[in-house]
Structures are given as C-alpha cells and as structure tokens.
Amino acid sequence: MKVTSLFYISGFCSFLALGNTCAPSEYKTADGECCPMCSIGSMVLYDCTGDFSTVCKSCIPGTFMSELSSLHKCFPCKHCNESQGLYILNNCTTIRDTICDVLDGYHCTEYSNLQCLRAVKHSVCAPGQETKTLGTKTSDTECGNCTFGFSSSGLNCKKTDACAPAEYEINGECCPMCAPGNHVHWHCTEDTSTTCVPCSASTYIDEPSGLDKCFPCSVCDDQQGLRVKRNCTRSTDTVCEPLEGFYCIEQNKGSCRFAVKHSECDPGQYIRQAGTAFTDTDCGNCTEGTYSNGSFTTCQPHSKCETEGLQEIKPGSMSSDTECGHSTSVKDPLW
Numbered sequence: 001m002k003v004t005s006l007f008y009i010s011g012f013c014s015f016l017a018l019g020n021t022c023a024p025s026e027y028k029t030a031d032g033e034c035c036p037m038c039s040i041g042s043m044v045l046y047d048c049t050g051d052f053s054t055v056c057k058s059c060i061p062g063t064f065m066s067e068l069s070s071l072h073k074c075f076p077c078k079h080c081n082e083s084q085g086l087y088i089l090n091n092c093t094t095i096r097d098t099i100c101d102v103l104d105g106y107h108c109t110e111y112s113n114l115q116c117l118r119a120v121k122h123s124v125c126a127p128g129q130e131t132k133t134l135g136t137k138t139s140d141t142e143c144g145n146c147t148f149g150f151s152s153s154g155l156n157c158k159k160t161d162a163c164a165p166a167e168y169e170i171n172g173e174c175c176p177m178c179a180p181g182n183h184v185h186w187h188c189t190e191d192t193s194t195t196c197v198p199c200s201a202s203t204y205i206d207e208p209s210g211l212d213k214c215f216p217c218s219v220c221d222d223q224q225g226l227r228v229k230r231n232c233t234r235s236t237d238t239v240c241e242p243l244e245g246f247y248c249i250e251q252n253k254g255s256c257r258f259a260v261k262h263s264e265c266d267p268g269q270y271i272r273q274a275g276t277a278f279t280d281t282d283c284g285n286c287t288e289g290t291y292s293n294g295s296f297t298t299c300q301p302h303s304k305c306e307t308e309g310l311q312e313i314k315p316g317s318m319s320s321d322t323e324c325g326h327s328t329s330v331k332d333p334l335w
C-alpha cells in the first residue's frame with residue numbers, strides 16, 4: 001500500500017533512458033515535467049507548471065505522509081484496535097503513522113514490518129498443569145503437566161495432600177481402607193463409606209488396603225524343597241518351610257521361598273554340625289590316625305589289631321578303619 005516515493009524514483013531512474021530523468025527530490029508529471037516533491041507531512045495539491053513550483057498542502061488530521069512525495073493524498077492513520085489486543089503507544093501525526101503496542105496479557109500473532117497487527121490473550125494453564133514460562137508481548141504462556149502425585153489449579157504444581165493413614169485415595173477422594181482379609185467392593189462416595197467384602201478361598205490381603213482384589217495364596221512347592229508350615233487364611237499368606245533334610249536359601253516375610261538339600265560330607269570327613277532348616281551341614285576333616293565314612297559325627301580312631309591279638313590285613317585310611325584278621329599265609333619275618 002504505502003509506497004516509499006524516494007525508492008520508487010531511484011528505481012525508475014535506472015530504468016529510463018539517459019537524459020530523461022528527474023532529480024532525486026523531484027517527480028515526473030503526466031506531461032513529462034520534473035516537479036519538486038512535497039515535504040513530509042504534506043501532499044501535492046497542484047503539479048508545477050512553467051515558472052510555478054509544486055503546490056503542497058498539509059495532511060489533514062487522521063492522515064499522514066512520512067516521506068517526500070508526489071502523491072495527491074496522505075495516508076489514513078491506522079487504528080490500534082483493543083479487541084485485537086492493541087493500544088496506541090504513539091498517536092498519529094501528519095509525519096508519522098500511529099504506533100500500536102500489545103496490551104498487557106496479550107501476545108502478538110501477526111506482524112507487518114515489525115509492527116504488530118493482531119494480538120491474542122495469553123493461554124491460561126488448565127488445572128493439573130503448571131505455568132512453566134509466563135507469556136510476554138511476543139510469546140504465549142507455556143504450560144507443563146504436573147507429575148504424578150502433584151496437582152495444581154493452573155499455576156504451580158503442589159504435592160497432593162495425602163489421605164489419612166487408614167484411608168486411600170481414589171479419583172481425588174479419600175476413602176476408608178478395608179480391613180485385612182477384605183477387598184474393596186465399592187469405593188466410598190460423598191455419602192457412603194467404602195463397601196468391603198471378604199477375600200474368596202485361596203486369596204488373601206494381609207494389611208488394611210484400598211485394593212479391589214485379593215492376592216492369590218502362595219504355594220509351597222516340593223520341587224523347591226518346600227512344604228506348608230501354616231495354611232493360607234484370608235488375612236495371611238501361606239507360610240512355607242524347608243522339607244526335612246533341606247535348608248532355606250531365600251526367605252520373605254517369615255516364609256521360605258526356596259530350599260536346597262543339605263550337603264553330605266565326603267568320606268574322610270565327619271559331620272561337625274548337622275544341617276538345620278536354615279544352615280547347611282558343616283563338615284570337618286579327620287586327622288591322622290582317625291577315620292569317618294562321611295556319616296559319623298566324630299572321627300573314630302583306627303582299631304589296633306595287636307591289642308585284639310589280630311594281625312593288620314589292610315591299613316586304615318581317613319575314610320576306613322584298619323582291617324584286622326588271622327594271618328595264616330603271611331609270616332612276619334621278625335616273629
């Protein structure tokens with residue numbers, strides 16, 4: 001719309017044949033005459049003719065001319081429309097258009113020549129969101145979701161108020177918990193309390209809760225070296241213990257989860273400490289002159305054949321006793 005007259009003329013110059021141009025502050029009339037342009041704040045009333053120079057007229061209020069010009073009309077001043085988020089920063093004068101600025105609480109969404117044409121209100125963060133960055137004249141408010149366990153009315157996320165110790169939270173309400181052995185059937189409402197029902201067979205809940213299902217009872221699997229110590233009830237899980245001859249290597253809440261067989265002692269060793277439900281067998285080595293087949297609780301001294309009037313047939317080892325007998329074929333050379 002707004003033509004910058006000076007550029008227009010200079011652009012024209014390079015286009016025209018030599019000797020046919022006007023000076024930079026002149027314009028060419030329809031008759032081909034070069035007339036002086038009107039100064040800023042005014043418009044051409046009459047073109048120059050012969051000895052008479054251009055007749056100019058000041059722009060009327062509400063119009064302006066910000067360049068030297070050859071136009072017969074000033075430009076209308078623009079409005080700063082409040083319903084488009086704008087207000088007048090500087091009023092229009094005959095030499096300069098109105099300057100609009102963005103109202104507080106708005107940001108510009110449409111520009112022309114670095115001037116804002118249209119602005120819209122800043123977004124308001126929804127409940128459950130927080131304001132991450134406040135809006136400016138050029139950018140909208142940025143919202144971020146509150147993380148779990150936090151809530152907001154739109155400004156700052158705050159930790160959600162926890163329910164009382166015997167209550168649980170559901171849909172923003174605090175409901176009384178069900179007693180152990182029971183699960184929730186209906187959550188509480190504004191005028192009814194929680195409805196609880198007992199756990200069905202082979203299920204349990206061992207603490208007050210807001211759970212709507214009971215847990216399945218654990219099974220004591222003999223493949224894992226386990227047997228039942230205490231059967232499951234509605235409010236306690238099954239308690240497992242190691243089978244006879246097994247010891248527990250993994251425990252949870254007083255119940256064994258996995259057990260393995262006690263080790264056996266090797267021949268030449270004795271059982272220093274028998275295995276229990278929680279400890280493996282502890283084996284000790286026999287010392288010189290004693291023996292054990294691995295099942296003894298102490299190492300026995302080798303028998304002395306001579307004291308029984310017998311002869312040694314096979315010497316003892318750490319895993320076996322000396323063998324004694326009546327020697328008939330072998331004569332001791334010293335005897």
Ligand SMILES: *[C@@H]1O[C@H](CO)[C@@H](O)[C@H](O)[C@H]1NC(C)=O
Nearest residue numbers: 078079080081082083084085
């Ligand atoms: C201001 O903007 C509104 C909505 O866009 C429009 O209806 C109204 O005519 C405008 N007022 C002026 C003075 O331009």
Ligand SMILES: *[C@@H]1O[C@H](CO)[C@@H](O)[C@H](O)[C@H]1NC(C)=O
Nearest residue numbers: 087088089090091092098099
């Ligand atoms: C613009 O002009 C109006 C009326 O003449 C006046 O009320 C207002 O204060 C002026 N605004 C500025 C920013 O000068």
Ligand SMILES: *[C@@H]1O[C@H](CO)[C@@H](O)[C@H](O)[C@H]1NC(C)=O
Nearest residue numbers: 126128129143144145146147
């Ligand atoms: C915020 O939450 C809404 C709805 O829960 C989801 O659609 C949106 O993608 C989330 N935004 C971010 C940045 O995580």
Ligand SMILES: *[C@@H]1O[C@H](CO)[C@@H](O)[C@H](O)[C@H]1NC(C)=O
Nearest residue numbers: 227228229230231232238239
């Ligand atoms: C567990 O229950 C079963 C069958 O219901 C019963 O045979 C068993 O003796 C019970 N065991 C214990 C340790 O109470």
Ligand SMILES: *[C@@H]1O[C@H](CO)[C@@H](O)[C@H](O)[C@H]1NC(C)=O
Nearest residue numbers: 268269272282283284285286
């Ligand atoms: C028993 O003897 C074996 C090998 O002879 C040895 O590795 C082991 O440490 C001994 N055990 C003890 C408890 O002395």
Ligand SMILES: *[C@@H]1O[C@H](CO)[C@@H](O)[C@H](O)[C@H]1NC(C)=O
Nearest residue numbers: 264265267292293294295296
């Ligand atoms: C060890 O000897 C005892 C008694 O002599 C016997 O009952 C047991 O079976 C033997 N154990 C082994 C592992 O040979």
